[in-house]
Amino acid sequence: MLEQIFQSIFPLEMNFPIIFGMFMIMGVVGGLVATRVQWLPTISGFMLVGLLMGPQGINLITDDVIVQASHLVQISLGLILYKLGCSLHPEHVIKHPKIILVSISESLVTFSAVFLLLTLFGFSTIVSVLVAAIGISSSPAVLVHVASEMRAKGEVTENTKILVALNNLISFIVFSSALPFALYSSEATWSDILGIPFYRMIGGFAIGTVVAFAVTRLSRFLRPKTFHYVFPLMLGGIMLTLGLNSAFQMSFLFSCLVFGIMVRWFEKETHPITATDFGYAEDIFYIILFVTAGASLHVNEMVEAGWIAILFPFVRCAAKYLVLAGSARALDYNFKQASATGMLLMPMAGLAIGLLQTTNSLMPYIGAQVAILIFAAVAVLETIGPPIAKYAFRLSGEVDGGAVKALVVIPDDPAASSSEGTTPPMPHAASKNPD
Numbered sequence: 001m002l003e004q005i006f007q008s009i010f011p012l013e014m015n016f017p018i019i020f021g022m023f024m025i026m027g028v029v030g031g032l033v034a035t036r037v038q039w040l041p042t043i044s045g046f047m048l049v050g051l052l053m054g055p056q057g058i059n060l061i062t063d064d065v066i067v068q069a070s071h072l073v074q075i076s077l078g079l080i081l082y083k084l085g086c087s088l089h090p091e092h093v094i095k096h097p098k099i100i101l102v103s104i105s106e107s108l109v110t111f112s113a114v115f116l117l118l119t120l121f122g123f124s125t126i127v128s129v130l131v132a133a134i135g136i137s138s139s140p141a142v143l144v145h146v147a148s149e150m151r152a153k154g155e156v157t158e159n160t161k162i163l164v165a166l167n168n169l170i171s172f173i174v175f176s177s178a179l180p181f182a183l184y185s186s187e188a189t190w191s192d193i194l195g196i197p198f199y200r201m202i203g204g205f206a207i208g209t210v211v212a213f214a215v216t217r218l219s220r221f222l223r224p225k226t227f228h229y230v231f232p233l234m235l236g237g238i239m240l241t242l243g244l245n246s247a248f249q250m251s252f253l254f255s256c257l258v259f260g261i262m263v264r265w266f267e268k269e270t271h272p273i274t275a276t277d278f279g280y281a282e283d284i285f286y287i288i289l290f291v292t293a294g295a296s297l298h299v300n301e302m303v304e305a306g307w308i309a310i311l312f313p314f315v316r317c318a319a320k321y322l323v324l325a326g327s328a329r330a331l332d333y334n335f336k337q338a339s340a341t342g343m344l345l346m347p348m349a350g351l352a353i354g355l356l357q358t359t360n361s362l363m364p365y366i367g368a369q370v371a372i373l374i375f376a377a378v379a380v381l382e383t384i385g386p387p388i389a390k391y392a393f394r395l396s397g398e399v400d401g402g403a404v405k406a407l408v409v410i411p412d413d414p415a416a417s418s419s420e421g422t423t424p425p426m427p428h429a430a431s432k433n434p435d
Contacts, residue, residue, distance in 0.1 A: 019065055020072070020288075026053060027287030041146050041386040043290045050294025061295040073292050076285035077141070077350050078238040078256040079278075084140040084168075085260020086274035087161035098330050099159060103166040106323040106345070107136045111174065113319040114312065118373070121308055127369045129178045134355045134374060135316045137171035138164045139347035139385065145286050146389040154398035156337050160344045165257065168351045172254045175355050176201050182363055196362065203250040208258030211241050216266040219273045230273050231281065237263075253354040293349065293382055298375040309376035313348075316377070320345045336395050343392035347385030349378055 026049045034045025053060045093100060114135040118128035143164050147157055179197040215237040222229060241259050245252035264274045303309075324342030328335055356374045360367035393399055 016068065019068055022061075023069065023072075023288055023291045024284070026050075027291045030291070031287070039387055039390065041149060041390045043142065043145050043286065044383075044386045046287055046290035047294030047297070047382065047386075050291040051297055052294075053291075054295025054297070056295075056297060056299050061291075066292060066295055069288065069292050072285075072288045074242055074252060075235075075239060076289040077253065077354075078242050079235070079282070079285050080141045080144055080289070080350070081168075081253060081256040082234065082238050082260040082263070083144055084161060084165050085257045085262075086264045087158060088165040088261050089264045090261065091265075093162065093166075099162055100166070102324070102327045102330055103163050103170065105327070106163075106320055107167060107170045107174075109323050110136050110316055110319040113315050117311060117315050118308075121311075123369070126178075126182050127366060127373075130175065130182060130359060130366070130370050131312075131373050133171055133175040133178055134352045134370070135171075135312070135348070135377070136167055136174060137348060137351040137355070138167040138320075138345045139349040139382070140164050140168065141286070141289055141350055142347035142382075142385050142389050143344055146386060146393060148282070150390065150393045151400040152393045152396070152398045153400050154396070156333070156340055156396040157393070157398050159331065160341050163341065163345060165261075167345065168253075168257060171351060171355070172201070172251070175358075179358075179362075182359070182366055200250050200358075201254070203248055204245060204252070204255035205258050207241055207244045207248070207250065208255040209262050211237050211244070212259050212262035213266055216263055216268075216273070220268065222273075231278055234263075234273065234278075251354065251358065253351050297379045297382070299379060304372060308373065309380065312373055313377045313380045316348070317346045317381070336397070340392040340396035343388050343395070346381060346388055348381045352378060 027046045030045035030047075030049030031042040032045070033048075034040045034042045050061065051057055054066070055061070055063055111132045114132040115128045118131055119125065123131075140161075143160060146152075147161075176197045180193045183193045183196065215233055219230065219233060222233075237259060238256060241255050242252045244250075245255050260274075267273050321339070321342035324345065325335070325338050327333075328338035331338065331341075333341070352374055356367065356371055359370050
């Protein structure tokens with residue numbers, strides 16, 4: 001009997017609890033190592049551990065493990081994009097048109113620079129357009145996590161979140177607009193050429209909007225004593241958005257961003273659920289995301305791509321930086337603030353990988369060419385991006401140390417605030433600024 005048990009155990013299969021626990025513990029080890037290097041953010045430690053343990057290293061995190069972790073990665077990206085969307089209130093953006101003009105200008109220059117570079121290197125027009133459209137996007141995960149780690153608060157931090165959200169929206173729109181031409185070049189039917197981009201964009205927007213409306217309506221029943229339910233409510237909304245997009249084969253990345261924007265729009269001032277800090281629970285999602293990202297880095301893709309692997313991310317970053325540095329007056333920034341904003345737009349990952357997967361699923365031949373460029377750029381930008389982001393926040397002057405994370409921020413009880421003197425107010429959970 002014992003012999004049969006051992007025969008059934010070995011070779012050991014990686015089940016879900018083992019994968020989750022391994023990612024958590026190894027991620028913490030990487031984060032602790034990174035804290036000993038002043039210029040290195042913790043997400044670089046997460047990625048380094050993933051790279052060492054992944055297929056490019058000792059292969060403890062195999063390709064099969066990465067595939068099994070994909071659902072956790074999607075949830076992590078969904079949460080990050082939701083938080084980023086929460087920073088993009090439509091009314092605020094409309095009242096500050098300069099930030100829209102800066103974002104459009106930066107996106108146009110980035111697209112044009114990448115397109116010209118790729119055509120110069122002999123890539124086809126459609127591949128150049130798709131890669132340039134993807135190149136507009138910026139990584140919300142790096143921005144949000146490093147901002148949280150550095151306790152960065154201020155105009156630069158908040159406006160950069162808006163710019164990154166707009167970057168991803170513009171990237172998705174340009175990519176979706178180019179998709180019909182790519183499908184036409186791959187000899188797809190007219191119903192697919194016209195229907196697929198429209199279906200994915202409108203469907204993703206609809207799902208994000210409907211789920212946001214549902215959760216914000218439900219949140220109005222929360223009171224200070226039950227406000228701790230806001231985290232499972234938002235997480236449930238994100239997972240429902242992910243699941244519906246998967247079931248209907250739409251873009252969950254775009255939809256989760258829309259979900260965050262619409263939650264911010266639909267919420268009432270008396271129930272500011274988007275102001276909630278999910279605290280230490282967020283670290284779980286960041287560890288999963290960046291350990292997986294490190295394990296998924298394609299170092300060999302950089303070697304195969306050659307000089308373009310260096311030139312593409314360099315030209316993309318230079319375009320973003322130069323436009324933002326030149327927009328100091330438009331944003332009422334000094335040069336350091338404008339430079340910091342340009343640096344914070346440099347990392348690229350989440351949406352880029354999502355749009356690449358769309359390309360691969362619809363047009364495998366074109367997707368193979370796009371994949372070489374995108375994987376090479378992600379390998380470069382996800383390696384150098386976090387340290388650059390950490391330096392940029394210091395340059396902006398908005399680093400605020402000594403804050404304490406809270407699980408949730410409980411709003412004041414109107415009934416308690418209106419009563420005088422007899423009963424002490426309900427204590428709040430520790431907020432990010434306890435002072």
